[in-house]
Amino acid sequence: MRALRHWWRRLSASRLWALLRKEVEQILRDRQLIKLLIIPPTLQLLIYGFALNPEVHNLRLGVVDYAQVAASRELVSALTANRIFLAASYPSSERELARQVERGELTAGLVIPPNFNRRLAAGDSAEVQVFIDGVDANSAGIASGYIQQILRRFRPQTGAPPPTSPLRTQVSFLYNPGLTSSWFFVPGVIGLVLTLIATLVSAVTLVREKDTGTLEQLLMTPAAAWEILLAKILPLVVLLMGDVLLALLLGRLVFAVPIRGNLLLLLALSGLYLFVGIGVGIMLATVCRSQQQVMLTAFFITLPMVQTSGAIAPIESMPTFFQLLSLLNPLRHYIAILRGLMLKGVGLEALWPHALALLVMAPLLMAISVSRFRGQLS
Amino acid sequence: MRRVRILAQCRKELLQFRRDRLTLGLAFLLPLLTLLIFGFAIRLETKVIPIVVQDFDRSPLSAAYTDRLFATDQFRPAPWRGGGDPVAGAIDPGLARAAVIIPSEFSRRLKAGQPVEVQVLVDGTDANNARVIRNSIQGITAFFGADKELIREPPPVRALTRLWFNPGRKESLYIVPGVYAVVLWIFPSLLAAIAMVKEKDKGTILQVYASGISAAELLLGKALAFLLVGASVAVVVMGLGGQIFQLSVVADPTPLLVGTTLYLAAAVLFGLLLGVRSANQNAAVQGVSLVGFLSALLLSGFIYPLSNIPPPLSLVSALIPARYFIVISRDAFVRGTGWAGVWLDVLMILVLGALLYGATLRSLGSLQLGDGGEGGP
Incomplete structure (x- = not known):
């Protein structure tokens, strides 16, 4: 205790202490x-x-639906279900869609062909066209990944659950679930x-x-x-x-x-x-x-x-x-x-x-x- | 208002600027340095992510699955050898971003048609990339399943995806036009702010007032001088940027020309406003660097999409000229729609610039009427 007091007295008398107090x-x-x-x-x-905030969500999607059937509407709602896409407009033609994407009013476009239902009914695979504004390369890449993922699971006439692959991944996020x-x-x-x-x-x-x-x-x-x-x-x-x-x-x-x-x-x-x-x-x-x-x-x-x-x-x-x-x-x-x-x-x-x-x-x-x-x- | 006086003030300002070697050097060097660093170092999309694959099966099928994971340039094997827990060994120290654990009996069960679960542990620290990692591992797994005919029924709908404007997904096409907006906002406004406040600090502004020049003439003279400086910075930055990152104007260049001029004028006026309003150089530079830098960098849609900015901040973002200039710049260098796509943005910059002019003129006027203390040395 005395040593401490002694030390304190020396410190408080020192130049450094005086300088410190000044500062x-x-x-x-x-x-x-x-x-x-x-x-x-x-x-x-x-x-x-x-x-x-790098999240990709609420991308404005324009839909040109030439098929106008239940299956095509199901496809649109599958794409917009988890808020990654937002059905923002329904242009009447591909040209109109292109114009809106060019102006930056839309970030993505979906064109469903007229033969969509026919091909689905025949058991063939139907092809839809997707356009993504690639100016923001990062978001475009993520968006296109999501589209692939959603279409992989998509099955029209939702009575039948999507066929499950025996190979599954169980993903868990560490540290920030x-x-x-x-x-x-x-x-x-x-x-x-x-x-x-x-x-x-x-x-x-x-x-x-x-x-x-x-x-x-x-x-x-x-x-x-x-x-x-x-x-x-x-x-x-x-x-x-x-x-x-x-x-x-x-x-x-x-x-x-x-x-x-x-x-x-x-x-x-x-x-x-x-x-x-x-x-x-x-x-x-x-x-x-x-x-x-x-x-x-x-x-x-x-x-x-x-x-x-x-x-x-x-x-x-x-x-x-x-x-x-x-x-x-x-x-x-x-x-x-x-x-x-x-x-x-x-x-x-x-x-x-x-x-x-x-x-x-x-x-x-x-x-x-x-x-x-x-x-x-x- | 007399044009002669404005031009004289402008000439005086340019002469003064030329004599200050350090500032002159920094005025051109800093924007270029910023362009290079931002242009090269900001990459949002992660490629060649290090991951660990732990294969407890060691069969030809699991080896094929591992090969498929590393087949694209998306993933590379992490520099981690050895057994034990991949989380403590590789993910905790940051050697790997994810671990894929293939269970034993992977091959046997798959061949028997029984379900197999591959465990994927993803480092969630970087939330954005964690999502990308999950999506691509799931994608690769599905592709592998389809390829090995584990799934009998292929998906009925396929997408033919096309990326517009930027089919190669070059990120520099997104970043570099944005860097122009950031650079051409910060540096002209910084220079203008410093010049304005220097005059106040040294007390020379009193001499200026005594000379009979009106506030508007003073302001326009100074603004014109720094607009010229800013324009030459813009030519250098855009010229070199175009060379280095291979960017050229793809549309009608007039919106870019008009937009850049208006934008630079707004930047200079913003700098002058801060210069007039702040008590000393420190405060002015801090003001520009804090307010200008933060807003041009973060609230302008330069890095991440504007729609991701939450409500109170998104209102602020509507008042930020950089946000409109980024649209003009991206349109001119990447999109290419011309006036039809960007007329509103040019107009918004004009409106904001006019507001800044009015505000600066008012502050300058109130200073001139003898608002004492503030202007004194």
């Missing part, structure tokens, strides 16, 4: 910084979470938001001091450069951890994303990742002279980081070159950790490669940028 007070008085820490992350998380798409995006967006905010905040605070010349004043005090920097970085880490908690809380409350893994491990690795963001920020501060340049160059760095991280588009679907490049991207590893800990509920036994990558990258980046910054100061 904290400065931050608390900076309304704009506090706003920057709360408003953009919240907005980004909400908008990304709600707006990114309801296939909620926001569960995929929210961890990615948390990583994205933290990268943006950590980089910006650290770069802006340092550049501002450089800009106004207050950093030189600090340097003239007996404090060492490392003490000054440490006193700047530590409060930022604490504040940004607040952002981590805010993001996790929003994910939990608004999007009901579970945290199945170890929360402490999640927080520890998030803390580690913050050093990556701050390291990038300090690096930016060494390159830029004004806050405006910081903002522009931050775009330059964070945009490729975000795009090759798998936050929005899955990494597997990128070209090989970008996949390899993404291995060097700390955000990619952090997002893998977030998804692993939040959705999969795995631990270090599965995530150690990613944790190791962060453990190497964070100190390395910090060391390089801090030494560059100190070099500029002296």
